[in-house]
Ligand SMILES: Nc1ncnc2c1ncn2[C@@H]1O[C@H](COP(=O)(O)OP(=O)(O)OP(=O)(O)O)[C@@H](O)[C@H]1O
């Protein structure tokens with residue numbers, strides 16, 4: 001119950017600083033962090049490009065709710081105001097999966113239901129875990145291969161922006 005995959009996103013203000021605040025805030029729980037990617041917005045397309053990254057975290061003291069709360073606390077600390085679904089935001093932390101946990105609770109859906117369609121999550125996740133599988137959906141590399149080429153092309157590594 002302690003290992004989780006988190007996706008991080010920001011498209012307002014100091015985008016890199018916001019992503020860094022998550023890695024710093026989660027401290028020793030962070031096991032692996034992807035490259036930062038510059039990504040075309042999905043959902044609401046008329047908004048600035050995002051920076052996205054994925055990290056794997058592990059902490060025996062935290063269950064899935066604790067990962068959600070940790071992400072929400074970091075969003076609050078980044079001054080997040082939620083105005084529009086899929087709209088611009090200073091920081092978004094989604095819980096993609098937690099090992100061994102499936103949840104249909106709307107407050108914490110696991111795995112996160114948007115994952116199969118989001119190249120901005122699948123590409124960084126695959127980078128740090130090439131054999132990753134999304135429970136109920138199969139290998140992440142197959143999910144990525146099934147997406148339109150345009151979606152994959154909209155996710156570009158920014159190797160100049162390390163977390
Ligand atoms: N796996 C999850 N990770 C993070 N939040 C979740 C998850 N499942 C459900 N939620 C709920 O979703 C709400 C947050 O929605 P939010 O405003 O971040 O949505 P969004 O980022 O616009 O859309 P999406 O969730 O599709 O990325 C919170 O109330 C939270 O409880």
Ligand SMILES: Nc1nc2c(c(=O)[nH]1)N=C(CO)CN2
Pocket residue numbers: 008009010039040041042043044050052085086087092120
């Ligand atoms: N590329 C990309 N697009 C998005 C993102 C995101 O993190 N990356 N988050 C959104 C908010 O839910 C809406 N659209």
